[in-house]
Amino acid sequence: MRSETSTLTLKEKLKILLIVILAIIFWYIWWIYWSIDFIIALSFYSLFLYTLIFPFKKFKDRDFEFFNAENLWKFAFAFAYRMSAFLIIIFSILGWFAYYQNKISPAMMPIYEISNWDKTVVFHSMSHIASPEFYTETKKYVENLEKSGYLLFYEGVKPGTKESSLKFDKALWVKFDKDLYKNMSKLYGLVNQDNSIFVSSWAKNVDLSMDEIIALYDKIPSQNRLSQEVVDVNPLINATLDSLNPKELEILRFLNKAIINTIIKNWDIQDAMSQGLGNKALMDTIFGKRNDNLAASIIEEKQKKIVITYGLLHFKWVLELLQKNDANWKIKKVDYSQVVR
Secondary structure, rough: OOOOOOOOOOHHHHHHHHHHHHHHHHHHHHHHHHHHHHHHHHHHHHHHHHHHHHHHHHHHHOOOOOOOOOHHHHHHHHHHHHHHHHHHHHHHHHHHHHHHHHHOOEEEEEEEEEEOOOOOEEEEEEEEEEEEEEHHHHHHHHHHHHOOOOEEEEOOEEOOOOEEEEHHHHOOOEEEOOOOHHHHHHHHOEEOOHHHOOOOOOOOOOOOOOHHHHHHHEEEEEHHOOOOOOOHHHHHHHHHHHHOOHHHHHHHHHHHHHHHHHHHHHHHHHHHHHHHHOHHHHHHHHHHHHHHHHHHHHHHHHOOOEEEEHHHHHHHHHHHHHHEEEEEOOOEEEEEEEEEO
16 A cells, blocks of 8 residues: 555546546535445445456466455556546536537527519428527517518417327327427426417418328328337326436436437438338328428418428428429528527
8 A cells, every 4th residue: 555655646646636526526416425326336346346357366466465455445546547537538528519519509490481483481490399589589580570461371280089199199109198298398498389479360270180190191001000009208207307306407408408409400310310210101191291281281372471380300391392383492591590598
């Protein structure tokens, strides 16, 4: 064991600093109880690994003693340092990723203005969960356009029969009720979309109904339709929220916001999610048929100026459908609105 008169080397001081930094991080997030649990777990695994490598140490050095205080101390210190360095690297990578996505380069939701020189359409891309400011700004934006003579088309699957809702849940594999987005938004520190804040009495819901979606889905060959036991994720979300302390929830929300920002900025990820997650036949119905309906509504509408609040994933498909009908449809300009703050 090191004598009392010996001094620490710079390398040893840096190792101790890493251990102290990790201890501060754990203290900040989990206070004393979890910190003590971590120290106990660290000590246990250190002793466990020390026991595993002892035969190799003994083979190399026959004088190596298991219950030697200096040997135990050296191994425990080296193990604590390596674990601290590893965890700090992981925390640093996640922290930098989240900070970059949320603070340096947050996602900006595009607002497209398209025209075929006869009609002008403003497509205000929407997110089902976002910061309150995003919806407030959307409300003001839509109201200003309505004052200029624009008609609002908004997204919102219309209610259907109870039977259709049950079939939809079974096809989606998740219980899709009014509380789903509300509870999900709590995991992100955001709020869920509420059309009532910016939908006026003369606006048009041009979406399909649940009955129409299920009727279209039922036409798909049975071998392509998948169904399984419905999972109600609301209790799982609430249980997760209840299990987290305020610091844990704050960190989880910061990371979740970074993930949302990353997804919104990356079309490839969005396409993969829409095509590769869950029941593909249902996803094709949800996106494909609703896109057909929206494009048809734009074409058939007599009003020459339209503003649309729809999910971002719908835009490029709707634009392609409009261009198939009339090649003159072009993007005139693009504005942006920050989604997550």
